[in-house]
Amino acid sequence: MTELPTVRWGILGTGMISSWFVEDLVIERPGAKINHIIQAIGSSSIEKGGNFVAKHCPHSSPTVHGSYEDLFNDDTVDMVYIGVPHAFHEKFCLDAINAGKAVFCEKPFTLNAKQAANVFEAAKEKGVYVQEAMWLRHRPLVHKLRSLIHEEKVIGEPFRMFADFGLDVDIRNLPSTSRYRSLDLGAGSLLDVGVYSITWAILTLDPHSPSKSEMPDILATQSFQGNIEVTSSVILKYASSGRQAIVTSTTNINHGPGIIARIDGDEGYIEIEGRGGSIPHSFTVYKKSHTDSGRKYAAGEKYDFPEVGLGFYHEADNAALDYIAGRTEGAIMPWEETIRVMRIMDEVRRQGGTRFPVD
Ligand SMILES: NC(=O)c1ccc[n+]([C@@H]2O[C@H](COP(=O)([O-])OP(=O)(O)OC[C@H]3O[C@@H](n4cnc5c(N)ncnc54)[C@H](OP(=O)(O)O)[C@@H]3O)[C@@H](O)[C@H]2O)c1
Structure with missing residues (x-):
């Protein structure tokens, strides 16, 4: 051995x-x-x-x-x-x-x-x-998904996607020292879980990530409870392809297991199922079929990725x-890609109004 x-x-x-x-x-x-x-x-x-x-x-x-x-x-x-x-x-x-x-x-x-x-x-x-x-980014599910979208083009040209990640955090009743309540500790839904929604957008819309990622245009808004951001909504648009992502995060609600993201292409769509925005366990591909009576979607083909433990x-x-x-x-996750994601979040915070003492 x-x-x-x-x-x-x-x-x-x-x-x-x-x-x-x-x-x-x-x-x-x-x-x-x-x-x-x-x-x-x-x-x-x-x-x-x-x-x-x-x-x-x-x-x-x-x-x-x-x-x-x-x-x-x-x-x-x-x-x-x-x-x-x-x-x-x-x-x-x-x-x-x-x-x-x-x-x-x-x-x-x-x-x-x-x-x-x-x-x-x-x-x-x-x-x-x-x-x-x-x-x-290290999950086998993600590698298969990207290969189906970007290489095999199973849904044709992807043109938009949606992703959400919600947690239910009772911020008002947490101690002021909690990382969910203190701006000194980086509180807010964006950095905590919105980073996953942004990551899904990059993974599914940008075939060149991570080595030659494109910086998308950004339109963002944020809502607050006191001075803590509790909901972020972000539109990312890739100028070279026109592809759009609508990605959101909140600490006000957790919908539990279900569909965590959807990618729409001109030849079909994909739904990603998971326990939460960072714990996907399967995805389903729905292909558009062209028949005499019009266009419809074939029954989905499901790809399952059972894990032992959580998958770290x-x-x-x-x-x-x-x-x-x-x-x-x-x-x-090379250094430039980490910096690019941080720059996206810097810009979302600039537009949305979250400022950390270290900014
Ligand atoms: N990958 C994921 O799925 C995932 C999930 C959750 C969190 N995270 C990330 O992991 C990091 C930690 O999150 P967490 O939820 O594990 O936090 P946590 O439960 O609050 O634990 C953080 C630990 O950090 C240490 N610490 C040092 N200084 C601290 C301070 N001033 N306040 C609180 N803790 C302090 C403490 O350990 P000692 O006292 O033993 O030193 C504490 O137990 C965050 O950056 C978060 O974004 C990632």
């Missing part, structure tokens, strides 16, 4: 997303390409880190550090996964890079494009691997393989 290559992860932060990530990282699955090790946890307290390990890493025995600095200085860690609120992404990416660690940082990569550029500049100087952890291992595998190959950028 051949030994799988191994990557030793350091997990920064012990909140919700870190728990999802570590549980998926070591889940048993056939055909795994990498041996992921949860090597160390960096938390604001040893106690919190210990509780996280007891609950979410029952089959691993990571070192628990009571400070993030100790995690960065842990020589046994290869790659740091950053799972803290977005307002801290720039700082901890920079700290990890300075310590010479490879970095895999949750979405949104930073609060604005300028911070993202700062991180990539530092990574370039230090020759260190950094990738935004935009797990949606796709992105983790790709990041680990990049790291082992000695790359500094990931092919699926």
